Amino acid sequence: MSAEDRESLVVDNIGTLLTMDPEAGEGPLGIIRGAAVHLDGGDIAWCGRSGDLPDSVRRAPGIDVIDVDGRVVTPGLIDCHTHLVFGGSREGEFAQRVAGATYQEIAAAGGGIVSTMRATRAASFEELVELGASRLATMLRFGVTTCEVKSGYGLSVEAELKMLRVIRALDGRQPVALVPTFLGAHALPPEFRRDREGYLGMVIREMIPAVVSEGLADFCDVFCEEGVFSVEESRRVLEAAKSAGLGIKVHADQLTPFGGARLAAELGAVSADHLEHAGDEALAALAAAGTVAVLLPGATFFLNQDFPNVRRFRDAGVSLAVSTDFNPGSSPGINLPLAGTMAAVRMGLPIEGVFAGMTVQAARAVGRQARVGTLSPGMAADLAVFDVADHRTILYRFGVNHCSMVIKDGRIVVP
């Protein structure tokens, strides 16, 4: 294809460009002031100071030049931990929790994950695709261009495969790129209440092979927590997934210091997520293993838990990502920058760390760092434009959507 046929775009007059590449600009965020980015054929062809962009590029036939009037531009944001596909809604449980019930009490009474499981099993493929598309449209408007999505509300071979096929269908049907994760070990479904071994056997011997043979997931995740799956049960599932060629992730140490983080490190998981109760030794193990710690402050907030301070994480040298954990039970907030504000305000994550956590570190947490999360030549042309003069305003003026334009693979998808 000739140069004239390709989508080619210059984003110009950028007040503050966060490249997330410290070698490309100032400080840890690689900031370039007065910048331009040249996007060509879905990739970034060039980024730098506006004055350094060759006139031949600006004047190339068929090129579009967009003046963003001094606004802030970041890589398209990455939400690296979500449960975005589900049926039903759980306002009633929210009201119960506000009135004093705990998340575990609600789960024990048949609410929680199992209530969403029922609604998700009952929903048709098309219903789930429509619900997911509507949520992704909201997410996109906040600047998110890549989103990890887990199964785990099916909890049967058929329903888990349905969820993963919904995720695959959604990946092609709207602009946000999806990273599919198999989470068959999210909860024990009621029909296996007296047969843990039967369910685990089904996850390991039926679900994982079916998921892999259909190419439906990049990762396998396990909810390793007291009352859910033990460390040994989690290990069996994750080892089977690893042998089958999946990457691994772990829901670890959310409600108790249970050992999930150490397991994640031991097995070389790409990420360990939650970690509200992870001990220093576990954090050191994650750092040594290069496993990204994914902070999910929206869940900590919504479950009315104490927020962990990230100083311990940073002292241990762990890389930190920030995500919404969007789901209908513990984290129904889909606003990723708001999760970032919570990480800053309540967990003490510096503002630079929040931006890294929503871009380059989130990319690492989903194994896509070679393509997204950083703005440099050859990377995906995924950009979010924010209608602010200072990138810190995106977190400071919390609860409002500051994103005014989104570009995905070089195309303007939110104008």
Added chain:
Amino acid sequence: MSAEDRESLVVDNIGTLLTMDPEAGEGPLGIIRGAAVHLDGGDIAWCGRSGDLPDSVRRAPGIDVIDVDGRVVTPGLIDCHTHLVFGGSREGEFAQRVAGATYQEIAAAGGGIVSTMRATRAASFEELVELGASRLATMLRFGVTTCEVKSGYGLSVEAELKMLRVIRALDGRQPVALVPTFLGAHALPPEFRRDREGYLGMVIREMIPAVVSEGLADFCDVFCEEGVFSVEESRRVLEAAKSAGLGIKVHADQLTPFGGARLAAELGAVSADHLEHAGDEALAALAAAGTVAVLLPGATFFLNQDFPNVRRFRDAGVSLAVSTDFNPGSSPGINLPLAGTMAAVRMGLPIEGVFAGMTVQAARAVGRQARVGTLSPGMAADLAVFDVADHRTILYRFGVNHCSMVIKDGRIVVP
């Protein structure tokens, strides 16, 4: 004026109408399912079940009928405590606080209220009007139709009057109705650092009379707190304001149990605001005095303080309102329903209490309960329409704006 000339509108096919009048519908929120509201000449003419609306009204000449397709309708929301008019912005202090500095340390180093004072003094009248209008436009899109706004960043006779004149100008220039509050005793300006008595004398003998003679404020407020104004100093200002005919409000017991709430009760304040550290005796006094307690969870969140549990407030029988406290230092989040979610999740305020706190109780906290905060015949035709099927979703799906239409004084101002 004849009936045909008046603005007349029927909002029909309302899935859930929160009248906030327990006698008009079910439960404490006075809910009517399958409702309609007839608005006429800026007032509510009728509300009830859609089927009970006389056909003659629907078919009246010149009437507009809007079908809201089963959505939720509430009274226009009321943000009863804001500092919405100011110059400058304080992202830098936010970054410092995330890195560990306290609000008081930042204030002691010349940041805090005084930094906004300098920027507000330096800003022109027109600049402040434009900044305020832009913020009010955001607030309106969240469903807010009445907003209290305080002075307090001028801290000189001239600059306090400028702020209050800006508020008056804004009140006529955009749809949100404003309730002006004089807060000359917000901080001691640097030029009076060694002359507290001089500043207090100026507030009492120059500012209050000037504010009253120009009719610029409905209320006088004082920041009664350790290191700001003592209980005795606050009392002198508030008594002077009361004698001059202003209603009174108090910033009370935010950072320490300082005595502000008791003072508010003693003086019959319309509201006592913050109250994170108010003791049981103080709460009982507020209840006895009929003073509304205004919860400001956005400030508690953003200052990384512990949230008080409202059980003590409710046990004491205090009426509770919820507000953003929108300001550039301690609460830069302008999203009122998000403050409501925080009040529910982190303070234990039941969902019914949150809706009352953003409507009927907020109206009481600004002395406008005869006109706004409730939907019944004769009240102002101020409505917010939310694109949800269950009113609890507005709080549950936090961080996203669910408001899809706003009507103020019978006119559609957000279509």
